[in-house]
Every structure is written in C-alpha cells, then in structure tokens.
Amino acid sequence: xxxxxxxxxxxxxxxxxxxxxxxxxxxxxxxxxxxxxxxxxxxxxxxxxxxxxxxxxxxxxxxxxxxxxxxxxxxxxxxxxxxxxxxxxxxxxxxxxxxxxxxxxxxxxxxxxxxxxxxxxxxxxxxxxxxxxxxxxxxxxxxxxxxxxxxxxxxxxxxxxxxxxxxxxxxxxxxxxxxxxxxxxxxxxxxxxxxxxxxxxxxxxxxxxxxxxxxxxxxxxxxxxxxxxxxxxxxxxxxxxxxxxxxxxxxxxxxxxxxxxxxxxxxxxxxxxxxxxxxxxxxxxxxxxxxxxxxxxxxxxxxxxxxxxxxxxxxxxxxxxxxxxxxxxxxxxxxxxxxxxxxxxxxxxxxxxxxxxxxxxxxxxxxxxxxxxxxxxxxxxxxxxxxxxxxxxxxxxxxxxxxxxxxxxxxxxxxxxxxxxxxxxx
Amino acid sequence: xxxxxxxxxxxxxxxxxxxxxxxxxxxxxxxxxxxxxxxxxxxxxxxxxxxxxxxxxxxxxxxxxxxxxxxxxxxxxxxxxxxxxxxxxxxxxxxxxxxxxxxxxxxxxxxxxxxxxxxxxxxxxxxxxxxxxxxxxxxxxxxxxxxxxxxxxxxxxxxxxxxxxxxxxxxxxxxxxxxxxxxxxxxxxxxxxxxxxxxxxxxxxxxxxxxxxxxxxxxxxxxxxxxxxxxxxxxxxxxxxxxxxxxxxxxxxxxxxxxxxxxxxxxxxxxxxxxxxxxxxxxxxxxxxxxxxxxxxxxxxxxxxxxxxxxxxxxxxxxxxxxxxxxxxxxxxxxxxxxxxxxxxxxxxxxxxxxxxxxxxxxxxxxxxxxxxxxxxxxxxxxxxxxxxxxxxxxxxxxxxxxxxxxxxxxxxxxxxxxxxxxxxxxxxxxxxxxxxxxxxxxxxxxxxxxxx
Numbered sequence: 001x002x003x004x005x006x007x008x009x010x011x012x013x014x015x016x017x018x019x020x021x022x023x024x025x026x027x028x029x030x031x032x033x034x035x036x037x038x039x040x041x042x043x044x045x046x047x048x049x050x051x052x053x054x055x056x057x058x059x060x061x062x063x064x065x066x067x068x069x070x071x072x073x074x075x076x077x078x079x080x081x082x083x084x085x086x087x088x089x090x091x092x093x094x095x096x097x098x099x100x101x102x103x104x105x106x107x108x109x110x111x112x113x114x115x116x117x118x119x120x121x122x123x124x125x126x127x128x129x130x131x132x133x134x135x136x137x138x139x140x141x142x143x144x145x146x147x148x149x150x151x152x153x154x155x156x157x158x159x160x161x162x163x164x165x166x167x168x169x170x171x172x173x174x175x176x177x178x179x180x181x182x183x184x185x186x187x188x189x190x191x192x193x194x195x196x197x198x199x200x201x202x203x204x205x206x207x208x209x210x211x212x213x214x215x216x217x218x219x220x221x222x223x224x225x226x227x228x229x230x231x232x233x234x235x236x237x238x239x240x241x242x243x244x245x246x247x248x249x250x251x252x253x254x255x256x257x258x259x260x261x262x263x264x265x266x267x268x269x270x271x272x273x274x275x276x277x278x279x280x281x282x283x284x285x286x287x288x289x290x291x292x293x294x295x296x297x298x299x300x301x302x303x304x305x306x307x308x309x310x311x312x313x314x315x316x317x318x319x320x321x322x323x324x325x326x327x328x329x330x331x332x333x334x335x336x337x338x339x340x341x342x343x344x345x346x347x348x349x350x351x352x353x354x355x356x357x358x359x360x361x362x363x364x365x366x367x368x369x370x371x372x373x374x375x376x377x378x379x380x381x382x383x384x385x386x387x388x389x390x391x392x393x394x395x396x397x398x399x400x401x402x403x404x405x406x407x408x409x410x411x412x413x414x415x416x417x418x419x420x421x422x423x424x425x426x
Numbered sequence: 427x428x429x430x431x432x433x434x435x436x437x438x439x440x441x442x443x444x445x446x447x448x449x450x451x452x453x454x455x456x457x458x459x460x461x462x463x464x465x466x467x468x469x470x471x472x473x474x475x476x477x478x479x480x481x482x483x484x485x486x487x488x489x490x491x492x493x494x495x496x497x498x499x500x501x502x503x504x505x506x507x508x509x510x511x512x513x514x515x516x517x518x519x520x521x522x523x524x525x526x527x528x529x530x531x532x533x534x535x536x537x538x539x540x541x542x543x544x545x546x547x548x549x550x551x552x553x554x555x556x557x558x559x560x561x562x563x564x565x566x567x568x569x570x571x572x573x574x575x576x577x578x579x580x581x582x583x584x585x586x587x588x589x590x591x592x593x594x595x596x597x598x599x600x601x602x603x604x605x606x607x608x609x610x611x612x613x614x615x616x617x618x619x620x621x622x623x624x625x626x627x628x629x630x631x632x633x634x635x636x637x638x639x640x641x642x643x644x645x646x647x648x649x650x651x652x653x654x655x656x657x658x659x660x661x662x663x664x665x666x667x668x669x670x671x672x673x674x675x676x677x678x679x680x681x682x683x684x685x686x687x688x689x690x691x692x693x694x695x696x697x698x699x700x701x702x703x704x705x706x707x708x709x710x711x712x713x714x715x716x717x718x719x720x721x722x723x724x725x726x727x728x729x730x731x732x733x734x735x736x737x738x739x740x741x742x743x744x745x746x747x748x749x750x751x752x753x754x755x756x757x758x759x760x761x762x763x764x765x766x767x768x769x770x771x772x773x774x775x776x777x778x779x780x781x782x783x784x785x786x787x788x789x790x791x792x793x794x795x796x797x798x799x800x801x802x803x804x805x806x807x808x809x810x811x812x813x814x815x816x817x818x819x820x821x822x823x824x825x826x827x828x829x830x831x832x833x834x835x836x837x838x839x840x841x842x843x844x845x846x847x848x849x850x851x852x853x854x855x856x857x858x859x860x861x862x863x864x865x866x867x868x869x870x871x872x873x874x875x876x877x878x879x
Contacts, residue, residue: 164796166692173691181683183590184427188558421867 019256022249028242029124031059031131042107043260051103053110054079060114060123061085076101086113089120108264115257124243133232136213136363137193141382197366209365343388427560427680429475429665430552431489432580435573436498437598438565439491440650443502444658445565446487449476450512452662452813459777459811468810471667471677477512478555485512488556490548491519492580494537494572518552520545530612531855533575534619538583546583553588561592561682564624568616569600569609578619585623592682595624596661599631599831608848610839615857617832618865621872626690628698629828630657634734641737643707659813660700663820668773668806678806688771688804689824694875695768699827701728702820703736716817718774718782725772725819726786732765732827745791766879767793767825769802776817779807794879829876836869 020036027033034052041049058078073081079101087097096113099106117123193214200212212220219226362377412420433442453472458465477485487506491514493499499521507513520541553559562584566577577595584593597620600609620627635656639648643656664685667677678684690696703725704716724736731743743764770792774782788799812818842848843862853859 166694166794167796169694170692170797170801173693174687177592177683177687177691180590180592181680181687184558184560184680184683187590188427191557 018249018252022246022252025242025245025249026118026124026253029128029239029246030056031127032056038107039111042111043256043263045105045108047103047105047107049107050105050110051075053107053114054082054103057082057086057110057114057117060117060127075103079103082113091116108260111260112257112264115254115260124239124246128236128239128243131236133229133236134361134363135215136209136365137197137215138361138363140361141377193364194366197364201366211366213363341391345392427475427558427683428478428488428556429560429563429682430549430556431476431487432549432562432564433489433491433502434564434566434577434580435493435570437567437570437573438577439493439498439502441596441598441654441657442489442491442565443505444651444654445661446476446489446506446512447509448655448658448662448813449666450485452666454511455814457811457814459816460809464810467677468667475560475665475667475681484510486515487512487518488552489514489518490545490552491521492545492548492576493519493521494524494533494576496521496523515552518548520548529571529851529855530575530578530608530615531852531857533572533577534579534615535575535856537572537576538579542579542583545580546587549584559591560680561594561625562588563594563596563682565596566616567598567600569604569606569612571612574612574616578616578623581620582623592626592686593624594626594628594682594686595620596628596630599629599633599828601632601636602834604632608842608851610835610842611848611852611862613835614839614865614869615861618868621696621868625696626686626698627696628700628822630660630700631734631831638705638735642705642735644710645707656705659705660702660820663702663775663812663818664700664773664822666775666808666812667810668775668808685771685822689769689822692768694872695824697828697832697872697876698822698824700820700822701725701734702818703728704815704818705736708814711814718778718817718819721817721819722772722782722784722786725821729767729770729787729821729823729825730765730792745789765826767802767823768797768879769793769804769824771804771806771822773806773808773820773822774818775808776811776815777809779809779817782807782819826876826879829873832869833873836866836873840866 023036023039027035027039032055034049034056038049038052042053054075055078058073058081061082079099083097083099083101091113093109093112093116096106096109099109196214196217197211200217201210203212204210204216215229219229365376409420412418431442431445433439449472453469458468460468473479473485477487480486491499491502499519503514503519522537522541549562564577564581564584566573568574581593581595584591597616600606600613606612617627632653635653636648638656639645639652643652645652665681668681670676670678670684689698703721704714706714724739727733727739727741727743728736730745731740733739745764770787772784772787774784784803784805787803787805790799793799793802843866849859849862852862
C-alpha cells in the first residue's frame with residue numbers, strides 16, 4: 001500500500017494533539033465524516049466503529065451524489081456495494097472481501113481501505129467538487145459524466161413467458177414520447193434562461209459576467225431563500241477550510257496509519273507483494289480483439305481498392321470535362337462538402353487524442369459578439385464540435401441500420417414462401 | 427405548455443373558430459362550481475395553452491389560418507373579432523385567390539411546395555411566441571381538396587422541421603353519402619400520409635355528429651355551424667385544464683403529451699375517437715340531473731358497443747367472459763359487436779368528481795391481450811365543471827371504433843381504382859398509381875392490426 005511521501009515537518013509531529021486535529025480535519029472535510037473517536041476505535045478493531053466506516057466508504061465510493069434513494073439503502077447493501085467497488089478499483093487486501101456485511105466486525109480493515117483510497121487520489125477535493133453549489137447557470141460540454149456514472153443498478157425483471165412484440169413496441173413508443181417531452185422541456189428552459197440573461201444585463205457586480213444567473217436572480221427575489229443559499233455556501237466554505245487544514249496536517253495521519261498497519265496480522269504473501277490486481281478481462285475478449293484487428297485490415301484493403309477503382313473511373317469520365325463558371329462552382333461545392341465530411345470523420349477519429357477538450361460544467365454567460373476572453377469557450381465552437389459528433393453517430397446509426405436490414409433480408413430469404421413487405425420509407 | 431393550432435381549408439377554419447370560442451367561453455363561465463382561486467387557475471392554464479396576451483388584454487388565439495380562398499378566412503376573422511372576447515392574430519393567415527377544386531394531388535404537389543415557405547414561416551412565428559411549446563393541433567378535413575392534400579403536405583413538413591414536437595391531426599371524416607366523387611381517393615391518400623408523419627389522428631365522423639345534432643340536440647335544420655359547435659364542445663372537454671394527479675393542486679402542464687403517451691405510443695395504432703356524455707340542448711340541460719354512476723355506465727356501454735352517442739345504445743353487447751378466448755378474430759363480414767380497445771382515457775369534470783367510480787373501465791376484457799388495464803386505462807378528474815354541464819365525461823379511445831368506416835372507405839376507393847376512374851386527375855399532378863398502391867397497403871395494414879386486437 002502506498003502512501004504520500006512529503007517533506008518531513010518535525011514540528012507537526014511533535015505537538016501533542018496533532019493527531020486528533022488531523023483526523024478531525026479529515027472527517028470535517030468528508031461528507032458525514034465520523035468523529036476522531038471512531039478512527040481511534042477502528043485502530044483497535046472495535047466493532048462499534050464498523051458501521052460508521054462502512055457508511056463513510058459508501059459515500060466516498062458512490063459514483064453519484066448520494067440522494068435519498070441511495071442513502072436509505074440498508075447497511076448490508078451499502079457494504080456489498082463498497083466491497084465490489086473496492087474490488088473493481090483493485091484493492092489488494094483480501095481480508096476486506098471476507099468481512100461480514102452486517103457491521104459486526106472489521107473496523108480496522110475498513111480504516112485501512114479508507115486510507116488506501118485517500119492515498120490514491122484527492123478524495124476530499126473530489127467529494128467537494130461533487131457537492132459544490134453552482135451559483136451560475138451551468139451545463140456540461142462533454143459526455144464523460146454521463147458515460148462514467150451508470151446510475152443505480154436497475155431491478156432485474158424476468159419476463160413471464162413469451163412477450164408480445166406489440167407490448168414492446170408500445171413501451172418503446174412511450175419512451176420516445178418521454179424523450180421528446182424532455183427535449184421540449186429543455187428548449188423551454190433554454191428560452192427562459194436566455195430571457196433572464198437578457199433582462200438582467202448590467203445587474204451583476206462582476207463586470208466580466210454582466211448579468212445574473214437564475215440562482216442569483218432568485219436570491220434577489222426571495223430573501224429567505226437567499227439566506228438558505230448563504231448558509232449552504234458557508235457550510236461549503238467550512239468544508240474547504242477543513243480540506244486545507246487536512247492537507248497541512250495529513251502527515252501525522254499517515255504516520256499513525258503506519259502503526260495501524262503494523263497492528264494487523266501479516267497478510268498472505270500474495271497480497272504483500274506488489275499489488276497487481278488486474279482488471280477482470282472476460283475470457284473471450286482476446287479472441288474478439290483478434291477478430292476486430294483482422295476485420296480492420298480487411299476493410300483497409302477493401303477501401304484502398306475501392307479508392308483506386310473510383311479514381312480511375314473518374315479520370316476516365318472527367319478527363320476532358322468542361323470548364324466554365326458552372327463547372328467550377330459545382331466543383332467548389334462538392335469540394336466543400338467533401339471537406340466537411342472529412343473534417344467530421346477526422347473529428348470522430350481524433351476524439352480521444354485531440355487537444356485538451358473541455359470537461360466538466362461550464363457557466364453560461366451571455367456576451368456581446370467578440371467579447372469572449374481567452375479561457376472562455378465559445379458556444380459556436382461547442383456547437384460545431386457537437387454537430388460533427390452528431391454527424392459521426394448518425395453515420396454509424398445508418399450503417400448499423402443498413403446491416404440490420406441486410407440481415408433481415410437474409411433471414412427472410414432463407415424462409416421459402418414468405419413475402420416481406422418493408423415499411424414505406426420516404 | 428402551449429399548443430399551436432393550424433386551421434386548414436374551409437373545414438379547418440370553421441371548426442377552429444368554434445373550438446377557440448368554446449374554450450374561452452367555458453373558461454369565462456361563472457358556473458364552474460369551484461372556488462374563485464380554482465377558477466382563476468383554470469383560466470390561466472387555458473389561456474396559456476391556447477392564447478397569447480396582447481397589451482390591451484384581448485387574448486389572441488395561437489393559430490395559423492390557411493386556405494386557398496379568402497372567403498372563409500375573412501368570415502372566421504371577423505366572427506372572432508366581433509365576439510369581443512378574443513381574436514386571431516393580424517398576420518396569422520395565409521390565403522390565395524383560387525380554390526383547388528377538391529383535387530388532393532393539386533393541394534399536395536402544387537399548392538404545398540409553392541406556398542411552403544410562407545406557411546412554414548407563419549407557423550414558425552407562432553411557435554416562437556410560445557415560451558414553452560408542446561405541439562401542433564392541425565384541423566383539417568380528410569376528403570376535401572385544399573384541407574386534405576395541403577394538410578398532408580404541411581404535416582409532413584412539420585415532421586421534418588419540428589421532429590421533437592408533438593402533432594395531433596384532427597380529421598373530419600366525410601359523410602358516407604358525400605357529394606365529392608373522389609372523396610374516397612382523397613381520404614385514403616390523406617390517411618396513409620398522415621399515418622406516417624403524424625403522432626395521433628383524432629377523428630370526428632360527420633355522420634355521427636349529424637346524428638347528435640338531430641337526436642340529442644333536437645335541431646331541425648342542421649347547419650355546419652351546429653355540427654362544428656358539437657365538435658368544439660367535445661374537443662373542449664378534452665383539452666380544457668385537468669389536474670395532473672389525484673391529489674395534486676396543479677393543472678396538468680402538457681395535456682397533449684400526456685394524452686399521446688397514454689393512448690398512441692404504438693406506431694400502428696394511432697386512430698382516436700371521442701365520445702362524450704351528456705350532450706343536450708341548453709333548454710333540456712336546465713331540467714336534467716345526472717349521477718356519475720349513470721353517466722359512466724352509459725359511457726362504458728358506448729365504448730363496448732361502438733355507439734356514437736348516448737341514445738340508441740345496444741345494451742346486448744357484452745365483453746367476452748374472462749378466461750374464454752375472445753370471439754374469434756374479428757371478421758368484417760358480420761356485424762361487429764364487441765369493440766376491443768387498445769387504450770382509453772376518460773376525463774371527468776364537475777361536481778363530486780372524486781366520488782366517480784371508474785372500475786368498470788378497468789375490466790381486462792375490454793382491452794387487448796397484450797396490455798393490462800393498469801397501463802391501458804387512465805382517468806383524469808377535475809372539480810371545475812365544463813360549459814354549464816354540472817357533470818360531464820368524455821372518453822378518448824384508441825379502439826376498433828373506426829375499423830368499419832375505414833374498411834368501407836378503402837373498399838370503395840379500391841373499387842374505383844380497379845377501374846382507374848378519375849386517376850388522371852391525380853397523375854396529372856404527380857401522384858402516381860404507385861402512391862395509391864402504397865396507400866392501400868398502409869391502410870390495409872392498419873385495418874389488419876386493429877382487427878387482430
């Protein structure tokens with residue numbers, strides 16, 4: 001297990017009471033952090049500290065900000081989720097996986113797990129970012145969050161007997177209606193946001209922003225709500241200060257954790273060596289990868305041949321084609337279309353390796369044309385990027401639909417005496 | 427959320443006027459049987475949905491009026507302005523000087539593309555006026571020339587330009603013995619095109635509404651205005667504000683979306699019809715009292731027995747006993763008895779509405795085998811009464827109601843097509859025999875899907 005190596009600060013360690021201070025700062029910086037007393041009891045593996053630590057670990061490891069639904073999960077369920085989350089992150093100590101989930105024992109193991117997480121990444125800062133109070137109107141410009149947080153596990157439902165396809169179509173239709181209503185609501189929200197931004201021009205004390213956001217306008221309209229907002233911000237400030245205090249004093253904590261680790265029984269040799277917890281690769285993964293590589297190579301060959309043939313044919317046809325304004329205009333138009341398509345394709349391809357694409361939420365600010373600062377992201381650019389991504393995805397969709405149609409046609413062709421009438425396209 | 431109405435052709439414009447008028451008069455009615463605060467919330471919700479405000483306070487209907495001749499549009503505009511209660515936008519209409527001679531192909535292939543820019547730009551302006559836009563309500567006839575061909579074209583355009591917005595087409599089914607020779611051709615072309623580009627087709631049959639006027643309202647000389655008022659009453663009782671949940675205190679924000687999600691998520695089943703109860707002349711209304719039990723019993727039987735109105739219901743029709751297989755696959759040769767539903771929505775308005783018991787509609791025997799009543803049936807209840815009816819109930823149903831009329835029209839159109847009668851009027855403007863065949867195929871598919879419920 002690694003730990004942060006920092007410049008040794010002799011003064012910090014020498015002060016009595018430095019440890020409780022450090023632990024107190026840590027627990028203040030985490031959401032619903034347990035008291036320093038719990039930590040002390042956990043060092044001695046006392047059972048009463050166990051459930052608090054399970055809950056803390058659950059809060060830390062939940063992908064989403066914990067809402068009511070998740071918070072009300074039973075301890076067993078929380079413990080179970082914690083175990084699987086730690087396992088998937090590569091936690092090396094086997095003893096944790098073997099702990100009972102009823103909160104009766106294992107507080108020392110849990111303490112070790114917590115410190116492992118703290119050592120791996122800036123946990124208090126991440127949790128703060130998750131729970132921050134946005135003052136502006138924000139939206140995200142990337143899809144990362146949506147992809148990374150799959151949400152709570154859906155209840156597994158068994159179909160009772162064969163399902164009528166019409167029922168499935170019915171449900172799909174309902175889903176599509178909900179989706180369209182969502183889009184309408186979003187459009188409504190945009191229209192109203194735009195109005196608020198427009199009407200409150202010049203009201204903001206910060207010149208670079210210029211207008212109020214919804215939260216700010218609401219604060220002015222409803223002073224009581226404004227008070228509550230203020231209190232929330234103060235609480236956030238307190239947590240920020242706790243995080244800073246933690247960073248100053250954490251060395252003491254790590255030294256103490258060394259002693260905690262020392263009190264544990266030595267683990268089975270396998271775990272003591274370098275923790276290489278490989279992510280679980282499904283067995284057939286290797287085979288599929290080979291297949292994909294071969295398919296790509298074949299596709300590349302095919303494309304090369306197709307390009308050659310096309311070029312030859314075009315040369316033959318258009319070798320001595322006319323000049324004139326119409327011809328050059330047509331050529332220009334087609335070149336532009338091709339460039340746009342090429343650009344879209346390249347954009348898709350360079351998605352992962354491109355220049356640092358903006359992540360996370362951005363505040364929406366309405367400004368006059370050309371008044372954007374250097375670090376600002378222009379809406380037009382974001383829209384352009386999104387449009388090219390959309391074009392890529394639509395192309396993929398069309399290709400997949402074509403494949404589906406071919407497959408259907410093949411299946412239908414295999415059944416003698418069956419006439420297939422495709423739905424009328426437009 | 428707001429709904430933009432597109433009124434197409436003579437039919438669409440006349441009905442549209444009645445609808446807005448009915449909506450606004452009801453919202454101003456003083457007989458809402460609810461508290462003042464409730465009433466104000468109701469009015470505000472109705473206004474936000476269908477009207478926009480102008481400085482001098484007169485609500486302007488969120489509508490675009492389209493016709494190929496100016497007469498009906500001018501009449502509509504002036505009638506609205508005369509009411510003093512509301513009006514249409516000054517620049518919300520598009521009309522030309524010529525008709526289209528009941529020629530679907532001309533409306534679709536010539537008028538449509540020629541005036542596409544102007545019409546879509548009007549619609550766009552109307553949509554931009556909405557803070558929150560829910561979808562389109564397009565009123566048109568199925569068999570006329572302008573309304574139908576142009577309507578199909580406009581709906582297709584809306585599908586392209588507003589793919590995420592909802593579209594409901596309100597379609598007037600022509601009289602069985604209509605005057606236009608090619609009305610069946612027009613009908614099948616309209617329906618097949620709309621089935622592809624629209625989300626829901628809410629159908630009103632002229633024959634049925636005519637009977638309501640004659641039998642229930644006791645009108646001797648039935649004019650189009652009478653018919654349109656009955657229509658508007660039914661539509662109003664569907665679209666006026668309703669609560670979003672049993673115990674909620676807010677009016678539903680997106681009725682169009684909720685209605686569609688409940689009734690038409692399946693792409694093959696998009697045909698909706700409306701039945702309401704009670705419906706009578708104002709004079710009779712003063713002397714009548716109703717119970718929810720009675721109203722709902724009648725409404726349920728109307729659903730089951732495919733009745734168009736509350737008189738002359740066939741009480742012999744019963745749902746198949748549970749456990750037994752449904753009465754064979756529905757054959758169109760014998761008289762259809764039991765009407766199987768895909769999904770139903772019942773909207774109740776008025777006094778003591780919380781005590782209304784809709785258990786009868788949750789009988790699984792009413793519905794097709796692949797949907798449970800918990801998914802297929804929804805009820806919306808609102809205390810506030812509608813249009814002077816102390817209690818009123820309306821049923822929007824996705825069921826086999828329209829199979830027989832549809833099959834009849836397809837059959838007649840096919841017979842004409844087999845002898846190639848009048849086809850040249852269509853091929854002249856780019857609607858080929860291929861297109862007819864496509865339409866026949868789509869509609870046969872629709873009929874088959876509904877029959878196999």
